[in-house]
Structure formats: structure tokens, C-alpha cells
Amino acid sequence: MSSASHHYHLSDDLLAPVLAILDAYQDPNLQQGLVTAGCVTKLDIEGKRLLLGLCYPYPCQSQYRDTVMAITNKLAVLDAIDEVECEIDFQPATIASGAVAPLPNVKQVIAVASGKGGVGKSTTAVNLALALAAEGAKVGILDADIYGPSIPIMLGVPDFKPVSPDGKMMTAASAHGIAAQSIGFMLGGDEAAVWRGPMAAGALAQLLNETLWPELDYLVIDMPPGTGDIQLTLSQKVPVSGAVIVTTPQDIALADAKKGVSMFQKVNIPVLGIVENMSFHLCSECGHKEHPFGQDGGAKMAQRYNVPLLGQLPLKLNIREDVDNGVPTVVADSEGPVAQLYLAIARKVGAQLALTQTQNVVSISISDDE
Numbered sequence: 198m199s200s201a202s203h204h205y206h207l208s209d210d211l212l213a214p215v216l217a218i219l220d221a222y223q224d225p226n227l228q229q230g231l232v233t234a235g236c237v238t239k240l241d242i243e244g245k246r247l248l249l250g251l252c253y254p255y256p257c258q259s260q261y262r263d264t265v266m267a268i269t270n271k272l273a274v275l276d277a278i279d280e281v282e283c284e285i286d287f288q289p290a291t292i293a294s295g296a297v298a299p300l301p302n303v304k305q306v307i308a309v310a311s312g313k314g315g316v317g318k319s320t321t322a323v324n325l326a327l328a329l330a331a332e333g334a335k336v337g338i339l340d341a342d343i344y345g346p347s348i349p350i351m352l353g354v355p356d357f358k359p360v361s362p363d364g365k366m367m368t369a370a371s372a373h374g375i376a377a378q379s380i381g382f383m384l385g386g387d388e389a390a391v392w393r394g395p396m397a398a399g400a401l402a403q404l405l406n407e408t409l410w411p412e413l414d415y416l417v418i419d420m421p422p423g424t425g426d427i428q429l430t431l432s433q434k435v436p437v438s439g440a441v442i443v444t445t446p447q448d449i450a451l452a453d454a455k456k457g458v459s460m461f462q463k464v465n466i467p468v469l470g471i472v473e474n475m476s477f478h479l480c481s482e483c484g485h486k487e488h489p490f491g492q493d494g495g496a497k498m499a500q501r502y503n504v505p506l507l508g509q510l511p512l513k514l515n516i517r518e519d520v521d522n523g524v525p526t527v528v529a530d531s532e533g534p535v536a537q538l539y540l541a542i543a544r545k546v547g548a549q550l551a552l553t554q555t556q557n558v559v560s561i562s563i564s565d566d567e
């Protein structure tokens with residue numbers, strides 16, 4: 198799948214069974230065997246020690262240990278192998294999608310959008326960005342939510358003021374290991390409220406282009422809520438690689454989220470999937486799982502539009518308290534169950550991007566052959 202170069206130095210007798218074993222191991226997010234997915238970059242042998250190099254097209258540090266244990270056990274059945282030494286790396290694709298020029302330091306841009314306000318889009322965007330970082334990626338976040346820029350508070354940097362060393366480009370904040378830029382760093386609340394349509398979209402594209410982003414694998418954009426002109430213009434001005442739609446299970450939120458899916462499909466931006474937020478509530482008294490906003494709406498919608506359901510998050514007081522305190526749950530309780538849900542979403546988002554771009558590569562190579 199990936200175009201990474203392969204270095205295989207095994208005899209044919211050994212290479213065939215090793216590749217067969219590695220390809221029988223299905224990556225849970227790419228849903229392909231490791232060889233088919235292009236993850237196996239190096240195979241060598243020293244005595245009875247197999248040197249294995251893996252390179253994933255999406256960040257998944259938290260699953261390295263289990264993967265290595267599982268494949269080592271399988272490879273150990275071969276007489277020629279006693280030990281496996283595995284090096285694992287992550288390298289996202291750098292293929293630009295769409296007609297908009299890519300950003301110099303940024304490999305992939307992920308838009309996080311919602312059809313309607315208040316569904317938890319910013320909370321999801323910020324935890325997704327931190328989860329991608331926790332899985333091993335270099336990440337930035339752009340707060341483009343002009344109606345309520347909340348990322349400065351959520352990341353605990355409300356007082357950051359960008360500076361411009363060359364009078365043209367602005368610095369980004371750095372918080373919990375990710376870079377952040379926000380319309381909220383420049384504007385007071387009153388000024389933000391008067392922004393309209395094309396002016397807002399233009400200013401946001403400028404903010405994106407005039408920020409001194411460090412080298413980033415992923416830039417997450419917290420889009421303004423809704424599916425109107427601003428969102429459409431912004432999607433056309435910014436080199437978005439894929440979009441994540443956040444919804445709650447209520448019918449009204451779902452109806453708006455559907456508009457979001459259609460909007461991105463109209464401008465040929467792949468919808469990477471749907472996150473269902475405030476999906477269920479665990480009763481703090483008895484642990485009973487309740488569905489205050491209805492059940493499985495996001496799942497049904499994902500099925501109907503043929504896009505993945507990336508995850509379902511509980512309605513949980515900590516999620517709100519952590520962002521209010523400037524330390525989102527992925528950092529505040531990094532081993533906890535909610536952080537694990539965000540990490541799983543981040544792995545799926547990264548894998549979906551990689552899969553989407555493979556499809557692009559295939560279509561390009563077909564036209565080259567003609």
C-alpha cells in the first residue's frame with residue numbers, strides 16, 4: 198500500500214513463509230495484512246535472529262507492543278527463527294489532495310466539523326489532536342471557530358499572544374506537545390461576532406497560511422459549526438485531506454451532520470468518518486448505561502452514508518471539566534477509558550486518511566499507464 202522502499206535480505210525459502218505469516222496478521226485499522234498494507238520495510242537475518250522493520254502510514258504507538266508480541270509468537274514457529282528484533286516507525290503520506298496548494302510544513306490537514314453548534318466539536322478536535330500526538334505524530338491545531346474560539350482555554354494557553362519575528366508570519370502557541378493557533382489569540386469576543394461569510398473564511402485561510410507552523414504530520418482544524426458559506430469557502434481555500442464529522446445522537450443534530458457529510462462530498466473532500474459524542478451516560482449511582490439523546494443515531498448515519506463510525510464518546514462530567522481546566526482528558530487521564538476511546542479514534546482517523554490516499558495513488562497510476 199505505501200510507497201516506502203523495502204529491503205528484504207532473506208533466502209527465498211525463508212522469505213515466503215515469513216511474508217505469509219506477516220500478511221496473515223491483519224492490521225485492525227487498515228484491515229489489511231501487514232505486507233499488503235506496505236508496512237514491512239525491512240527483513241534480514243543474523244544467525245537465528247530475524248530483523249524486522251515495520252513502517253505504519255498512521256500513528257499507532259500504543260499498539261506496537263501487542264503487535265510485536267503477536268507476530269513474534271507466530272514467527273517463532275519457523276525453525277530458522279529463534280528471536281525477532283523489531284523496529285517500528287510511522288510515516289504519513291504526503292500526497293496533497295484537491296486543487297489547493299499544500300502548506301509547506303504540514304503533511305495532512307484534518308477538518309473537524311459539525312452541522313450544528315454545541316455538539317462537542319471543539320472538545321473532540323482538541324482531544325483528537327492530542328491523541329494523534331500521543332500515538333506518535335507531530336500535531337498542530339487551528340481554531341477556526343470564529344463564533345466561539347475555545348481552543349486557547351481548552352489547551353490552557355488563554356493569554357498567549359502570537360509574535361511576528363519577520364513582520365509577516367506569526368508564531369503558534371505550544372501546549373501539551375502540540376502547536377496551536379487561534380482566532381481567539383488575536384480578537385476580543387466582540388470583534389469575532391461581527392465577522393461574516395467570505396470575510397471570515399478569507400481571514401481564517403490567512404491565519405492558516407501566515408502561521409509559522411513547525412514540521413507537522415497532521416494539522417487539525419476546528420471548523421466553525423454549521424454547513425453554510427463560511428464552511429464551504431474554507432474547505433475550498435484550505436488543503437483539507439479529510440474531514441471528521443462530530444454529532445450527537447439526537448435527530449436534529451444528525452440531520453445537520455448529514456448536511457456536513459454532503460458538503461464535504463460536494464467539494465471532493467473525503468469524509469473520514471463520524472464521531473458520536475455524548476452518545477451514552479453511565480449512571481454514577483448504579484453504572485447503568487443510559488442514552489439521553491437516543492441510541493446509535495451516528496452508527497445508523499455512518500452506515501447509510503457508507504462512512505466509518507470512528508467512535509462513540511460518553512457524556513461525562515470529566516470531559517467537560519478537563520477542557521475547562523486547560524488539560525483535556527487525553528492528557529489529564531492518559532491511561533483512563535475515555536483517553537483510550539480518543540486514541541482509538543485517532544488511530545482510525547490516521548488509517549482512514551492513509552487508505553483514502555492509497556485510492557488516490559491507484560487512480561493516478563492508472564492514468565499514467567494510459
Ligand SMILES: Nc1ncnc2c1ncn2[C@@H]1O[C@H](COP(=O)(O)OP(=O)(O)OP(=O)(O)O)[C@@H](O)[C@H]1O
Pocket residue numbers: 311313314315316317318319320321342345347422474475510511512513514516517518520521
Ligand atoms: N462528551 C462530553 N461529555 C461532557 N461534556 C462535554 C462532552 N463533549 C463536550 N462537552 C461539553 O459541552 C460543551 C460544548 O462543547 P464544545 O465547545 O466542544 O462544542 P462545540 O460543538 O465546539 O460548540 P460550538 O459550536 O459552540 O463551538 C462544552 O462545555 C464541553 O465541555
